Every structure is written in structure tokens, then in C-alpha cells.
Amino acid sequence: MQKIQRCKVLFEDHSLRVISKRYAASTIFTPHYDTQSRITLTLNGTVAEDVAQQSAVVMPGDILLKSYQTRHENRYCAAGATHITIEPQMYGDDGLHDKVNQIGWQLQKGNLALLHTAAAIDAAVAGNGAALHITIADICAAAGGMLKRRPKPPVWLNLLKAQIEETGLVGTNISDYANSVGVHPAHISRLFHSCFGTSITLFAQSHAVKRALQLLLAQTSLADIAVAVGFYDQSHMCRVFRRATGRTPGYYQGLWLQADC
Numbered sequence: 001m002q003k004i005q006r007c008k009v010l011f012e013d014h015s016l017r018v019i020s021k022r023y024a025a026s027t028i029f030t031p032h033y034d035t036q037s038r039i040t041l042t043l044n045g046t047v048a049e050d051v052a053q054q055s056a057v058v059m060p061g062d063i064l065l066k067s068y069q070t071r072h073e074n075r076y077c078a079a080g081a082t083h084i085t086i087e088p089q090m091y092g093d094d095g096l097h098d099k100v101n102q103i104g105w106q107l108q109k110g111n112l113a114l115l116h117t118a119a120a121i122d123a124a125v126a127g128n129g130a131a132l133h134i135t136i137a138d139i140c141a142a143a144g145g146m147l148k149r150r151p152k153p154p155v156w157l158n159l160l161k162a163q164i165e166e167t168g169l170v171g172t173n174i175s176d177y178a179n180s181v182g183v184h185p186a187h188i189s190r191l192f193h194s195c196f197g198t199s200i201t202l203f204a205q206s207h208a209v210k211r212a213l214q215l216l217l218a219q220t221s222l223a224d225i226a227v228a229v230g231f232y233d234q235s236h237m238c239r240v241f242r243r244a245t246g247r248t249p250g251y252y253q254g255l256w257l258q259a260d261c
Helices: 096-103 111-126 129-146 155-167 174-181 185-196 200-216 222-228 234-245 249-259
Strands: 004-012 016-023 028-032 038-051 054-058 063-066 072-088 105-108
Touching: 004 111, 016 038, 016 129, 038 111, 038 200, 038 249, 063 096, 063 111, 063 129, 072 096, 072 111, 096 129, 105 111, 105 129, 111 129, 111 200, 111 234, 111 249, 155 174, 155 185, 155 200, 174 185, 185 200, 200 222, 200 234, 200 249, 222 234, 222 249, 234 249
Parallel strands: none
Antiparallel strands: 004 016, 016 072, 028 072, 038 054, 038 063, 038 072, 063 105
16 A cells, blocks of 8 residues: 555745645554655644654644654554645755754644644645745744743643543543642643643643544534534534634635645
8 A cells, every 4th residue: 555645736936845645544654764854734634753752643733843864753543644744945045944954853733833834734725935935934933932941741730631632621620630639720720831831721722623623624514523523513613713723614624625635
């Protein structure tokens, strides 16, 4: 079976190329180096990436910056995945390849990453090179801000974060959790923001949005998607999307379908 099932070029100019790629289900890439540094945006599906002493799961709306000097391994989920890869020319005059190379390896999550993902795809699909270059510069600038050290979260806070990622706030009672670990709920909120750079509410909203993004390429009705990922109804999902991203689910569904290969 081919590991890359389909691909198409969305945008290309003198300094970079943007490609949509569909990876087959359960594909595994053993430890390797890429031929050039790149920025990867995920439309649907998930992939686990192992690099150095850490492992991360890349989901829709996440942005992965990776140097060609980074040795890594990839394991795709049972449904495969669709990525948008931004590949700067190694000797481009804008220095973008060097910027990504200096970052090394970084995974960006949350509302800002989702906004940058949508802006980059929108510009690439529209053939707007100027807007695309500005968005890429914003992604690199956000990477620089993330390099600032944050306090290491305690184990119990990482467990809470994982629970929110999986079930959202509907399935998580912060007060009960605070009591179980012997701290005040307000302390949890402050520590969560300090360690992860966002509030519990915004974090939960961004992951609810990501769970919905997983289903947009299936052309399922938005009402069915809302129920499937835990929103009360389509209106509730639309409100959360607007708060988190400034856009409606319909906007993302249309954009995702245009970028899909």
C-alpha cells in the first residue's frame, strides 16, 4: 500500500510550496530525516510523532514546525490523515527555511494555532502569496514566544489536561477534581494558565472545536457533527466556534474541502 495516497499543490512561488497530502491508514514511517525543513498543518486524522525524548499527537488545527535536521518517527491513526505541508526553499531569499531550521521542532496547539492554520490554508487556496507569507511569519513569531520556559506542571495537572482533551468540561468537574488532589479550584485555574498558557475554558473550547474538525471532511451535516462531538446542538457548536476562532463551522468545512486532495 502506498503511504501517500494522494497529493496536490495548492500554492507555489519562488520561495515556498504548499502541498495537500493524504496519508494512508495506520501508516508508519520509521525514524528518518526530512529532506527540508517544513511547517505541517493537519486537516483531519491524527499522527503520533516521536522525536528525541518526547512524543506528541498532532491533531486537526495543530501546527508542527520541524527542521530537516530533526530525526523523527511517525505513526498514523487507523483513519489516516490529511496534511498541508508548507515547504520553504532551502536557499530562498526570504530566509524562511533558516527560521524553521532554527526552531528545530515545535508543536503549536490552541486557538492561535487554529487561526493561523485557517489563515494559511485560506491564502494558499486563494493564491494570495503576500497573505501566506505574512501568516507564516506570524507562525514563526508565535514559535519564538513559545520558547520561553513555563513551569513544569505537576502530574495531577497533566492528568486533568488529558481528561479535558478527551471529554471536555461536560465530563469534568473542576471543583471535585480540586478536592480530590487537595487544592482550591482557583489554584488549579491559575496553575493551568501558568503551565499551559491558556485558561481551562479556552483550552476546553479549542479541543471541542478540534473534535469537530475531525469530521468536517466527511461532509457530514453540521447538526450531526455537533451531537457526535458533545455539543448540545448545532447552534451551541456555532457559538463556540465563533468564540474560539471568529469563524463558523461552515466556513471551516468549506475551506477544508477546498484544501483536501
